[in-house]
Amino acid sequence: xxTDKGRYHHxxxxxxxxxxxxxxxxxxxxxxxxxxxxxRRAGVSAPAAYHYFSSLDAIAAALAERGFxxxxxxxxxxxxxxxxxxxxxxIAYVAFARANPGLYRLMFGEGFQAYAKGNExxxxxxxxxxxxxxDDLEKRLxxxxxxxxxxxxxxxxxxxxLLMIDGQIEPGVDPDAKAEEVLxxxxxxxxxxx
Amino acid sequence: xxTDKGRYHHxxxxxxxxxxxxxxxxxxxxxxxxxxxxxRRAGVSAPAAYHYFSSLDAIAAALAERGFxxxxxxxxxxxxxxxxxxxxxxIAYVAFARANPGLYRLMFGEGFQAYAKGNExxxxxxxxxxxxxxDDLEKRLxxxxxxxxxxxxxxxxxxxxLLMIDGQIEPGVDPDAKAEEVLxxxxxxxxxxx
Numbered sequence: 001x002x003t004d005k006g007r008y009h010h011x012x013x014x015x016x017x018x019x020x021x022x023x024x025x026x027x028x029x030x031x032x033x034x035x036x037x038x039x040r041r042a043g044v045s046a047p048a049a050y051h052y053f054s055s056l057d058a059i060a061a062a063l064a065e066r067g068f069x070x071x072x073x074x075x076x077x078x079x080x081x082x083x084x085x086x087x088x089x090x091i092a093y094v095a096f097a098r099a100n101p102g103l104y105r106l107m108f109g110e111g112f113q114a115y116a117k118g119n120e121x122x123x124x125x126x127x128x129x130x131x132x133x134x135d136d137l138e139k140r141l142x143x144x145x146x147x148x149x150x151x152x153x154x155x156x157x158x159x160x161x162l163l164m165i166d167g168q169i170e171p172g173v174d175p176d177a178k179a180e181e182v183l184x185x186x187x188x189x190x191x192x193x194x
Numbered sequence: 195x196x197t198d199k200g201r202y203h204h205x206x207x208x209x210x211x212x213x214x215x216x217x218x219x220x221x222x223x224x225x226x227x228x229x230x231x232x233x234r235r236a237g238v239s240a241p242a243a244y245h246y247f248s249s250l251d252a253i254a255a256a257l258a259e260r261g262f263x264x265x266x267x268x269x270x271x272x273x274x275x276x277x278x279x280x281x282x283x284x285i286a287y288v289a290f291a292r293a294n295p296g297l298y299r300l301m302f303g304e305g306f307q308a309y310a311k312g313n314e315x316x317x318x319x320x321x322x323x324x325x326x327x328x329d330d331l332e333k334r335l336x337x338x339x340x341x342x343x344x345x346x347x348x349x350x351x352x353x354x355x356l357l358m359i360d361g362q363i364e365p366g367v368d369p370d371a372k373a374e375e376v377l378x379x380x381x382x383x384x385x386x387x388x
Contacts, residue, residue: 159353189383
């Protein structure tokens, strides 16, 4: 068995602790996260875990940052794909949230609100996701229309992701197809009155 | 001082406990809720509080139900007002969430997810809010378009409410005016490309 110092040197324990924390979060929500339990599952003492993360907030912040980075990669991949437009990015966004419900909620501060609000690294990684959407809108819209359009799209996508995580859509529906149908309305406006 | 029994008889303690719990929730989020602290602030023992609510979950459920009932009343009032259409209801929805951020989050299960999901009373009161929106859409849209339009509007409004609660809009902006500008896009679709 290596010492903590050896582990630190080899850089192995930090990602292990984070992946254990992430699994705990998805199993039991933010209240299931504790440095003691994270250490226990990783097979190290709580002080060894403290060596890498000074607090649970620091772990939550690292998870949130990682979450926004992954989300941003998924959106990039979708926008680079054959469909290449914002709808594909929105579908990828909602799929990420569905696949990582605990992480997605944490990314928006659930269980760690006070801390998440003041955290600049999280703010910066969140801003990167927002920019992906805004950049696309800037190509298409008049400058004065961009801010509201971006907030509109972000609200829609965030709300749909959370309602889907919460099980607020009919069971048996293909969630990707449903996300596409709903997000498409952003471009059309509501269907005309009959 | 009255006895617990006397209080129960006069029906005073239950609303007191709920209003104390609601204030605690807004001050410190779901983790600030405890039967002991609720009892302490209401000036009664924990067992006396238990007399009215068997668990913290029961208090959370009562708060969530009350929240959906209030939200529904606000939407009714907005729909009955001079503007009379769904946009007014959406603005009222977002304003309710902004005025009651802790309660709004609780209504969607924050801190009490497992419990909230299985609770029929919460489900029913939530459904009432959903119906207010759907009834309006049914007057205007073809039947096959209603379900997606309702999910679209609910996602947009829910997402906007949460982003505003989270402080994700520029400071100094009038939130009601901003909500109106953003929600209006639901009827228009995104502005045409320049």
